[in-house]
Amino acid sequence: MEEARMQWGRWAKEIQQGKRESFIQHLESRGLIHDVVGDRDLLHRVLTEKRVGFYAGIDPTGPSMHVGHMLPFMILAWAYVWGLPATFLLGGSTARIGDPTGRRTTREQEHSSVRRANIASMHIQLKRLGASIEAYGLKHGYKRQWIWRRALTNNNTWWNKVAAIEWLRDMGAFVRLGPMLGRETVKNRLNSSEGMSFAEFTYPLMQAWDWWVLFRKGCQVQVGGSDQYGNILFGMDCVKQASRNTALQEEKNMLDDELDRPLGITTPLLTAPNGEKIGKSGGNAIWLDKDMTSSFELYQYFVRTPDDAVERYLKLFTFLPMPKIENIMQRQNQDPSKRVAQHALAREFVELIHGQEELHIASQQHRQLFGSRHESDEEKPIAAKPDTGPPESYRSPFREFANRAAGNRSLVFDRSFNKILYSAGLVNSRSESHRLIMKGGAHVGGSSDGTHRVEMRDEVKYQPIREGWPRDKANEFIVDNEFMLLRVGKWKHKIVKIISDEEFTKLGLQAPGWDATMGKVDDGPGKDEKK
Structure with missing residues (x-):
């Protein structure tokens, strides 16, 4: 760590001498900064003199991220390859409330099974994004250094443990209602027939608590879209108050040194040609999940x-x-x-x-x-590997669901996992499925005590599928009697939505192991198995 500190000190001198571009100058040159929340010169000093952490959060209110979400994450990407710690925050708990910013109506509550499925999908997506940023950075000359740090965390981690009295004691006690009531979103909603729930009203306080938790771990800078300016400014003041007034003496910091204070950055909002914000609510989202937008x-x-x-x-x-x-x-x-x-x-x-x-x-x-490609205009593509996915006729027609497949009850209940993996389209044959299970390469989400079905918590946890499990073992991993989480290898996963045989047939769906003509399970040989 001493070596890293000395390296940062050398870079700071070069920046001060005008020999090196600072991080904030780099972001500004690329147009990634819409506003600095706080003092811009102070942020410049902080990023020059300290290796501070950045974080950006996203609530899993949908099954996938879209292009509009990427700008805050591009700042995290740049922070990572510059050697600044980057944290991707998944709002498993805040998604239960929903950010009211800019909304005229209360966000419709999603069923717990939908929320959990969204968390699972977006967790995998963010994990992939982190790995992709590293590979993409290497292509552009940013070779990974030992000091580089990135993290993916779900705010369920602390919200499932914190007591309400602790939250109110350390943060709520020092927040005044005046500024909260004066926010434009709050005034508009209170003056409307819809009104505003207490839960929505406290959403900025929940977001501020997230920052307070991460601030103590080194995340000094929060990044968000320009519509998050108010939430970040509010959170910045809350973190200062919590730091100065927390009941935990070992965590109290009066922040006398201004270089230790929280700061924020907002990115431009990505808009459509008509000026509308790009996103799910506008109906114009360009999804980052290839099952939804290829x-x-x-x-x-x-x-x-x-x-x-x-x-x-x-x-x-x-x-x-x-x-x-x-x-x-x-x-x-x-x-x-x-x-x-x-x-x-x-x-x-x-x-x-x-x-x-x-x-x-x-x-x-x-x-x-x-038509043909101009060699001068495009780089020569790499050779493609053969497709190892399921046959096209078996891929889910439910394109609005990311990484999801429909499975009828007969293909899931009381079935062995090697058959379930095959029917979900994660493998090409049951023999391949069997080999994966033998090698420990197939996993199922949730947890089981071996005697009865256990409801999955909001955290995404997988365990290896074991060879020798009885056929009905799969029933214990069906969450809320509605879906099952499956994963093959590190990245390939499926959320199997379970519907009745009748609905499956009525929708004209197909899956490996299902005889659509007869409307029943077909346990004939797999793709590479002999009769």
Whole structure:
């Protein structure tokens, strides 16, 4: 750690001497900062003199993140490759309430099984994003250093343990109602026929408590979209009060040194051409889960970027160095019809989110549909690996559900796990499923005590599927009698939504191991098994 401290000190001197770009200058040059919450010069000093932690949060109110969520996470991505600790926060608890900012009505409450499924999906998505950022950074010359730190945490971790009296004692006691009542969202809702619930009113206080928990672990800077400015400002004041007044003497800090105080950054909001915010509520979300928005569709979305926005997007959504972007724009301006900049943007973003193989598939589909590729305009793609997924006819038609498949009761209840994995489309055959289980490569979500079904908590936990489990063991892992979480390897997972056989047949769905013609289970040989 002493070596890292000395390295940061050398960099600080170079920044002060004008020989090195500071982190805030880097973010500003790429257009990632909409506002600094607090004093900009103080933030510059903090980021120059200290290796402080950053965090950004997202509530799993949907099954997937979308493009609009990425700007705060791009700041985390840059922080990570600059050696600043980055924390991705999943709001498992705050999602139960829902942020009222900018909303005219109360957010509709989701069933607990839907919320848990969303948490599972987004947890895996954020975990993949962290790994993708590291791989994408390496491509652009940012080789991982031992001091680099990133974390993914769910605020259920503390909200399931903290007592209400502790929350009120350390934070609620020092918050005045005046500023909370004066917020625009609160005034609008209180003056409307809808009104505002007490739970929604306290949402900023919950978000502030999240920051207070993370602040004590080194997360001094919170990042959010520009619509989060009020919540971040409120949270900043709450963290200061909690730090100065906490009943726990060992955690009390008067913050006399201004370099130790919390600060915030907001990013620009991504909007559609008509000015509407891009997102689920606006009905115009471009999802980051490829089961909801395919890699090809994501590629096409960025290829359609207007000419007057593409340079800005290259700075916001990629790690391309500024001279490279300038070069791309020069070529773009020579012949805008070739859409050189748009293709560069699409390639970079698809690779960042889904990796090189998916980029190859998306760009290949584009060429097949729209003609040949100019070698000078695109990099040569890598060779694609053969598809190891389930047959196309067996892939779920439920594209609105990320990483989810519909399974009828007969394909799940009282079935062995090697058959369930096959029917869920996670493997190509039951023999492959059996081999994975033998090697410990297949997992099921939730927990069981071996005697009865146990309800899964909001945390996402998996355990290995064991060879020799009885056939009805799977029943113990069916959550709320509605769904099952399955995972193969590190990243490949499925949330199996269980419906009746009748509904499955009525919807015209198919799955391996199901005879659609006869409307019954077909336990014939798997794809590579002999009769």
